[in-house]
Amino acid sequence: MATASCSSLVGTASAITNYARLGLATQNELPYILRKLLCIKEPPNLLEAHLNNNSYLSRNLKAYEWNIIRTVRTNQYDEFDVPLMYKIIRNLNLVPSPTQGWDNQTPPLATEITVGDDIERIRFIRNEIVHRGNTNVQDTELANYFSIFKDLASRLEVTLMLLNREFVSRIENVETCCIDNDAQQLYIRRLKALAENETQLAKSVAKVQKDLACLGLKITGNVSKLQEEMHELKIEQMEAIPKNIRDQISKDLEKWKNDDKKFVPTKASEYVFNRLKEENCVTVVGSPGVGKTAVTRHVALKMEGMGYIVIPITVPTDIRDFYKPGQQTVFVIDDICGRFVANKHLIDSWKQILGVVENILSDNCKIIVSCRSQVYKDKKFNVLAQFKSCECNLISNDLLLSKDERKKIAKAHLGKHGNDIQAANLLQYDCFPILCFLFSRQDKMDINEFFNYPFVVFEKELNSLWGEGEDGQYKICGLALCVINSNKLDEKYLNSLEPCVRSIIDDVCEACGLNRGTSRIKIKEELNTLVSTYLRKDKDVYKTVHDKLFDFLVYFFGKKMLDCIIKHGNSDIINERFQWNNLHDVNDRDTEEFIILISDNKLNLYLNRLILDWSQGNIQGVFSNNHNMNNEKFRGLLLTQLLQMDKAEQSQLSSITQMTDVSSVFGSLEVCCAEGYANLLPWFVNQGLEINKLASSTTPLGFACIGNQIEMIHILLNLGADINKPGLFGYTPLHLSCFEHLGFDQAVLNLLLKYGARIDKRTVDGSTPLFYALYKNNKEAVKILLSHSADCNIGFYDSRRIKNEIKKIKKTYVDLDCSIEGFEKNHLEWITNNCSPVVGVHVKQNPHRVMYIMGCATPLHLMCFKNDIDMIRVLLDRNPDINKRTEDGSTPLLVACQFGFIDVATVLLEHGADRGICNNDGESPLDIAKQNNCSEIISLLSDPKVKSIKMKRKNSVMKCRIV
Numbered sequence: 001m002a003t004a005s006c007s008s009l010v011g012t013a014s015a016i017t018n019y020a021r022l023g024l025a026t027q028n029e030l031p032y033i034l035r036k037l038l039c040i041k042e043p044p045n046l047l048e049a050h051l052n053n054n055s056y057l058s059r060n061l062k063a064y065e066w067n068i069i070r071t072v073r074t075n076q077y078d079e080f081d082v083p084l085m086y087k088i089i090r091n092l093n094l095v096p097s098p099t100q101g102w103d104n105q106t107p108p109l110a111t112e113i114t115v116g117d118d119i120e121r122i123r124f125i126r127n128e129i130v131h132r133g134n135t136n137v138q139d140t141e142l143a144n145y146f147s148i149f150k151d152l153a154s155r156l157e158v159t160l161m162l163l164n165r166e167f168v169s170r171i172e173n174v175e176t177c178c179i180d181n182d183a184q185q186l187y188i189r190r191l192k193a194l195a196e197n198e199t200q201l202a203k204s205v206a207k208v209q210k211d212l213a214c215l216g217l218k219i220t221g222n223v224s225k226l227q228e229e230m231h232e233l234k235i236e237q238m239e240a241i242p243k244n245i246r247d248q249i250s251k252d253l254e255k256w257k258n259d260d261k262k263f264v265p266t267k268a269s270e271y272v273f274n275r276l277k278e279e280n281c282v283t284v285v286g287s288p289g290v291g292k293t294a295v296t297r298h299v300a301l302k303m304e305g306m307g308y309i310v311i312p313i314t315v316p317t318d319i320r321d322f323y324k325p326g327q328q329t330v331f332v333i334d335d336i337c338g339r340f341v342a343n344k345h346l347i348d349s350w351k352q353i354l355g356v357v358e359n360i361l362s363d364n365c366k367i368i369v370s371c372r373s374q375v376y377k378d379k380k381f382n383v384l385a386q387f388k389s390c391e392c393n394l395i396s397n398d399l400l401l402s403k404d405e406r407k408k409i410a411k412a413h414l415g416k417h418g419n420d421i422q423a424a425n426l427l428q429y430d431c432f433p434i435l436c437f438l439f440s441r442q443d444k445m446d447i448n449e450f451f452n453y454p455f456v457v458f459e460k461e462l463n464s465l466w467g468e469g470e471d472g473q474y475k476i477c478g479l480a481l482c483v484i485n486s487n488k489l490d491e492k493y494l495n496s497l498e499p500c501v502r503s504i505i506d507d508v509c510e511a512c513g514l515n516r517g518t519s520r521i522k523i524k525e526e527l528n529t530l531v532s533t534y535l536r537k538d539k540d541v542y543k544t545v546h547d548k549l550f551d552f553l554v555y556f557f558g559k560k561m562l563d564c565i566i567k568h569g570n571s572d573i574i575n576e577r578f579q580w581n582n583l584h585d586v587n588d589r590d591t592e593e594f595i596i597l598i599s600d601n602k603l604n605l606y607l608n609r610l611i612l613d614w615s616q617g618n619i620q621g622v623f624s625n626n627h628n629m630n631n632e633k634f635r636g637l638l639l640t641q642l643l644q645m646d647k648a649e650q651s652q653l654s655s656i657t658q659m660t661d662v663s664s665v666f667g668s669l670e671v672c673c674a675e676g677y678a679n680l681l682p683w684f685v686n687q688g689l690e691i692n693k694l695a696s697s698t699t700p701l702g703f704a705c706i707g708n709q710i711e712m713i714h715i716l717l718n719l720g721a722d723i724n725k726p727g728l729f730g731y732t733p734l735h736l737s738c739f740e741h742l743g744f745d746q747a748v749l750n751l752l753l754k755y756g757a758r759i760d761k762r763t764v765d766g767s768t769p770l771f772y773a774l775y776k777n778n779k780e781a782v783k784i785l786l787s788h789s790a791d792c793n794i795g796f797y798d799s800r801r802i803k804n805e806i807k808k809i810k811k812t813y814v815d816l817d818c819s820i821e822g823f824e825k826n827h828l829e830w831i832t833n834n835c836s837p838v839v840g841v842h843v844k845q846n847p848h849r850v851m852y853i854m855g856c857a858t859p860l861h862l863m864c865f866k867n868d869i870d871m872i873r874v875l876l877d878r879n880p881d882i883n884k885r886t887e888d889g890s891t892p893l894l895v896a897c898q899f900g901f902i903d904v905a906t907v908l909l910e911h912g913a914d915r916g917i918c919n920n921d922g923e924s925p926l927d928i929a930k931q932n933n934c935s936e937i938i939s940l941l942s943d944p945k946v947k948s949i950k951m952k953r954k955n956s957v958m959k960c961r962i963v
Contacts (some may be wrong), residue, residue: 016188017179018137023187025149025174026129030122033156033167034085035077037119040160041094044072050092053888053920055849057091082126089119093922115159118152125149135188146175240324241311252312256297263298264408268399272392273299276330276368279390280361283336283369285376286394289431289548290401292370293334295394300368303330308366316349320356323365325837330366336387337371339547341576342378344624350384355777355833357386395430406432413440417447425451434548441533441545455552462556470514474526477512479534481523482542483557484508486570487550489527489542494520504568511561551594558596566602566609571618574609575626583631607641611653614668619658623671635679642683654687657696665728665816666696666703673700673716676709691721698727698736705737705752708745713752723757728809728816730763731772738773738781749784759790764805765823766797774859777834779871792880795858798887799851824850835865838899855887864895869903876911889919897928902936915941 042050048069051058061069065087068079077085089095090102098108098116107124108117125148153167179187239246263269272295276282284292304310308330313319319331337346350357361367369387373395382388393399401409406426410418413436425448429435435454439445442461450457462479465472482489484504493501505523506516527535527542534549535542544550554577558565566574581597598606614622628634642650657667666674669684685691691700701721704712717723726732734757737749753759760768770790773781786792797805803820810818827850832840843850860880863871876882883891893913896904905925909915918924929937 015136015138017184018139018142019135020179020184020187021142021174022129022137022145023190024179024183025146025171026126027187027190029149029153029167029171029174030126031080031082031085032170033153034082034089034119034122035080036162036167037156037160038077038080038085038088038094042088042092044076047072047088051088053852054091055846055921057087061087082123086119086123095119113151113155115156118155121148121152146171241322245322249312253301253310256301259294260298260301262412263294264405264412265298266295266401266405268392268394268401269295269298271399272296272368273302275390275392276303276366280365281357281367281369281386282390282392283371283376283387284392284394285371285373287373287430288551289429289434289546290394291433292372292394294433296332296334296368296370300330300332303366316346316353319360319367320353320832323356323360323363325363328364329360330368331360333367333369335372335375335547336369337381337384338375338576339372340374340551341625341627342375342380344380344620347380347384350387352829353833354384354386355830359833359837361386400430401432403427409433410436413437414447420447421451422448428452429454431548434546437546438549443533458549458552459556466513471526473512473514474518474523475530477509477514477518478523478527478530478542479553480508480512480557480561480564481505482535482544483550483554483573484565484568484570486572487543487547491524491540491542494524507564507568508561511564555594555596562596562602563605565596566605571613571621572625574606574613575621578606578628580606580628580631580634583628583634603637604641607638610638611641611645614656615653617656617658619656619666619668619671623668623675623677629675629677632679635677639680639683650683651687654684654689655695659817669700670696670698670703673709673712674703674707676704676707676712678712678715681712681715685719691716691719692725694725694727696727697729698731699725699733701725702727702731702733702736705733705748706739708748710745710747710751713748717755723752723755724761726761726763728813728818730761730765730767730805732761732769733757734759734761734769735763735767735772738769738778738785739776744778744780746780746784749781753784753788759785759788760794762794762797764809765802766795768794771795771859771862774862774871775830782871782874786874786878792859792875792878793884795861796854796856799855802851802855820851824848827851827854831865836867836899836901839865842899849888852887853890856884857886858884858892860884860892861886861890861895864892864901864904864908865899867899867901867904869907872904872907876907882908882911883914883917885917885919889921891917891925893917893925894919894923894928897925897934897937897941898932900932900934900937902934902940905937905940909940 051061051069065084068084071079080088095115098104098120099112099114100106100108100120102116102120103123104120108121125145129145149171150168153171154165157165157167241249268291272282272284276299284296286292300308300310308328310330310332311318311322313322313331313333319333322331323329337343337350357367367386371381371387373393375381376388376391403423403426407418409432410421410426412418418436426432428451435451438454439447439450442450445457445461462476466476478489481493485493494505496502505520506518509518509523510516528537531537531542532545534544534553536545537543544553554565554573558577566578577594578596578598580603581599584595584597610622610626623629629638642653645653654668657665659665669681669689672680672684689695696703698706699721701713701716701723702725704716723734724732734749734752737752738744759770762768763772767775768790770782770785770792771794773779773785796802799820802823806818806820806823809816824847828843828847831843831850843853857865858880860872860875860882861884863875883893885891886895890898891913893905893908893915894917895901896908915925918927923931926938926941929941
């Protein structure tokens with residue numbers, strides 16, 4: 001190995017030894033210098049965090065380099081080679097740039113001697129020696145190299161303030177030391193291996209180039225085809241809707257156009273069309289069968305003729321996924337929040353994306369919605385303000401079908417037979433259009449009997465089928481199964497071998513007069529005979545030809561086989577279509593005509609079904625979607641039924657929880673509090689449930705606040721509910737009172753503040769009630785909280801702390817679907833739903849960095865992302881820290897410059913924002929503005945005349961003093 005100095009031997013050293021000596025310097029001493037520099041400029045314990053914060057470098061580091069970096073806390077920089085250290089020094093800006101710039105093709109000149117020049121010199125010389133291949137190094141060449149080594153070592157000693165010639169003496173030792181044969185061969189083998197790798201790499205590159213040339217010859221004839229495919233691929237990537245869904249939409253629109261051939265324009269359809277041209281969102285309201293769907297589709301097709309793209313929406317998230325900025329689009333939503341009653345789950349889903357809806361409506365797009373009257377009038381629907389902005393009620397006096405319009409509709413569907421309808425029957429029903437459609441599907445019916453008593457006629461028809469013997473009973477059985485399965489009877493259901501399905505089919509057969517074990521093949525055959533009259537078949541699923549007919553069938557079978565429907569009916573049927581007869585008001589025009597009334601002698605059967613659904617975890621269906629539960633007397637009867645159960649069963653039932661599709665957990669007690677069922681609360685308490693125990697995602701008091709249940713809140717507080725008790729994710733009742741779930745109620749927020757709720761308590765991500773109110777766009781709550789001195793400077797935690805908080809939750813609740821990815825998704829959705837498209841585009845380019853971008857964001861940052869100038873002014877009036885930085889180093893001013901928000905930048909500068917603060921990448925507001933070509937902001941930042949209001953006031957005071 002290399003030993004102590006023996007300079008007398010150097011002059012006679014062979015060229016090969018000189019080569020080994022260069023290898024020793026290159027592999028040991030040059031890396032040593034860079035490691036020393038790194039230790040001083042970048043302490044090892046800070047390196048990994050700084051690399052993560054540098055987006056460019058973190059993306060471009062190789063996997064094996066990251067493996068080395070992750071050992072830096074224990075191994076320091078010992079395993080770092082020159083290329084890796086060069087990357088770090090350069091990209092973390094640890095030294096000034098070289099005179100000729102980084103990674104130059106020529107070495108620095110002798111006169112270029114800055115620190116950056118010497119780092120660049122090390123890189124260049126190291127690569128030159130490693131890749132030279134020639135092992136013969138003459139004495140003069142060796143002396144020249146070591147002269148360069150000693151010069152740069154000496155300069156770097158001065159720069160790093162090192163004493164005792166630490167670098168130079170090590171290099172002198174390498175220059176003069178004795179290198180034995182083993183050491184010589186070791187360093188030569190290392191350099192030779194590098195040279196061989198380089199040669200092999202060159203050969204591989206040459207082979208690849210040759211292969212590419214051959215491949216180029218082969219594909220010359222297909223260039224135009226490839227270009228065409230690439231063009232199609234580009235177009236496909238630009239489309240917001242996947243091709244398979246676009247194809248399905250095209251088929252749907254073709255069917256619409258075919259159905260529209262029989263559409264008769266009316267004053268109602270013209271009114272809706274004119275309103276949609278004037279407004280961006282129109283809701284067509286009416287009872288079932290009046291033609292809501294036909295009108296919305298007809299109007300949408302007319303808009304298509306004006307250049308709009310028509311897109312039907314099936315589920316709420318479709319409108320977000322299918323929206324394409326800048327494209328004139330008409331979105332068509334049928335039965336937006338349920339067909340029979342207001343569906344709470346659908347309302348919640350639409351509520352989550354109202355920000356998206358707002359963005360869409362502001363982008364020259366249109367939304368046309370159909371909605372049943374009873375759903376539209378439900379108080380839960382009121383939170384969807386955009387869909388209440390323009391109502392077109394088809395059964396209002398102004399829009400109701402005239403006699404002439406009805407005659408034209410009858411002729412369109414029934415031809416010359418339409419003239420046979422008596423005048424009195426023309427005006428009898430609001431649902432005249434669907435009656436024409438349904439009659440056109442029937443044979444051998446008396447037209448005037450049908451239009452006089454249409455559903456009496458259908459009832460007679462079904463009773464006749466029932467009396468026809470087995471063939472008719474098979475048909476009846478098939479229709480009953482369609483009802484039990486909520487108008488979605490899949491062929492697979494009829495073929496199922498599951499015992500529970502077999503048992504249900506046997507019970508239905510028995511109720512229809514057939515034997516248990518009846519052939520399901522026969523039921524299916526008879527079902528197929530009803531297709532086009534009563535049923536339609538979509539992809540092996542049987543459905544009625546119209547929802548109005550299904551409403552009647554539910555009513556019919558509810559009378560004919562009530563016990564069977566209560567026992568086996570889909571939960572939606574049970575909760576939405578049954579009403580205790582004591583609650584029925586025959587004079588209530590909003591009550592559905594086909595509601596199934598439960599007599600007192602059947603009430604226990606119905607209550608037991610509700611308890612069964614409850615025990616199986618369908619808490620929301622029983623407590624939130626069942627309109628009978630709104631009645632205190634009905635709840636009292638349910639309570640009586642509960643008290644007859646075994647105590648152990650009662651206890652188990654009271655503890656049932658349900659998981660929602662947004663990873664939220666709630667229990668029976670919590671939903672009881674959210675709905676305000678005060679008379680059930682003592683039963684839950686008697687089961688031993690603690691008012692402050694966290695059995696769900698938040699406390700019972702939190703749920704009462706979500707539901708705006710003032711009476712329940714008072715009761716819970718009097719029972720000792722902890723007003724500051726947080727839920728799983730840290731949300732307190734005060735946080736939840738700021739959520740406009742059923743419409744914001746100031747009384748709830750004021751009540752909690754009166755009882756001493758902590759105004760600045762934080763969730764697992766750091767949100768205070770003020771921050772949460774801003775996040776949820778609840779401006780009324782923001783003003784109330786600010787008036788109670790809420791802290792404007794508290795925002796999100798940094799991403800590392802949020803990850804640690806999530807780990808703590810996961811340790812306690814192992815099965816809970818909770819992850820940092822979930823938080824990332826929430827932030828991405830919030831940005832998409834609430835911010836300008838330019839913000840969404842920026843974040844979606846690096847979605848994995850969204851936590852880093854939002855980390856440590858304050859309320860002021862949040863409003864800058866939204867470009868909400870009014871709320872920014874409200875916050876600035878509270879004198880927040882205007883220069884606070886997010887995790888990526890952005891101040892509110894940097895955010896405004898990043899996205900070109902000139903008004904925001906102006907008001908921030910007026911309030912003293914520091915234009916000299918840079919982000920973690922060293923970019924100032926002016927740098928950012930220049931990168932994004934924001935000329936207005938560049939001018940604003942470059943203008944020394946733009947002074948803050950504070951400075952102007954200060955100058956004004958000084959002048960007054962002088963005077």
